[in-house]
Amino acid sequence: MSDGRAGALTTIALVRHGETEGESSVRxxxxxxxxxxxxxxxQMRAARRELALRLGETRFAPVFSSPLIRAIEGARLIAGGGATLxxxxxxxxxxxGLFEGLTAEEIRERYPEEFARWRADPLAPAYTYPGGENRGAFVERVRRGxxxxxxxxxxxxSDGGCAxxxxxxxxIRAIVSALAGEEPSVELGSVHILERLGSRWHPRALDITAHLPR
Known part of the structure; x- marks a missing residue:
């Protein structure tokens, strides 16, 4: 994607929030x-160290986050208290929708027909989670953001810094797809770095996970 709106910014670092209370790795x-x-x-403290190794002691200004608390907590842990969030x-x-808070196995047991339809093509733009959001509308929402x-x-x-x-x-998948045409795997706590070369964004590194405590 060619886009000059980011001014002098040359790098975007994206981090998926860490594990949450309530088994976020499976729910x-x-x-x-x-x-x-x-x-x-x-995991968020480890992501901060990983970013420092790869980008130096970069001051992120500002820091962008989802409005959900797991992302806000992660942003504050990575960027430190002085950053503008x-x-x-x-x-x-x-x-x-109805799948919220459930594991894949629980969804399969409670909603077998809907589970089969969903799993046939999990990322299909036409798919709407029962009682929830349409996949295509979700991607468009993220792109508006x-x-x-x-x-x-x-x-x-900007002095050519990093967001x-x-x-x-x-x-994160929707953002990386929109800017760089890639759809990475996005594990909990993973780090993704995009660089702008000229007017285009390119993946410098995607789905970095070696730093994560297990």
Missing amino acids: YHGRTDVPLSELGRA VTIDEFAEVHF LDRMLTMLANQP LVVAHRGV
Whole structure:
């Protein structure tokens, strides 16, 4: 994607929030607002160290986050208390509807027909989670948030620095797809770095996980 709206900004670092209370590694929390677990907080501190190794002691200004507490907590742990935090409502995770808070096995047992339809093509734009959000509408929502973020960055002074986004699996996939044409795997606590070369964004590194405590 060619886009000059980010002004002098040359790098965007994206981090998926860490593990949450309530088994976030296996449950579809979606829009359910749950805080980070102790392991999740450790994952965010590890992500901060990984970013420092790869980018140097970069000052992220501002820091962008989903409005959900697990992302806000992660952003504060990575960026530190002095950073300006901007929440982007459009960066909230997809609404899973009836699937919220359930594991894949629980969804299969409770809603077998809907589970089969969903699993046939989990990322199909036409699919709507029962009682929740349409996949295509979700991606468009995230792209609106991305447009808003890039416009904000273009309107502020920059010395060619780095923006930080802390959000969710689906949100990060949608952002990386829009900017760089890639759809990475996005593990809990993973780090993704995009660089702008000329007017285009390119993946410098995607789905970095070696730093994560287990």
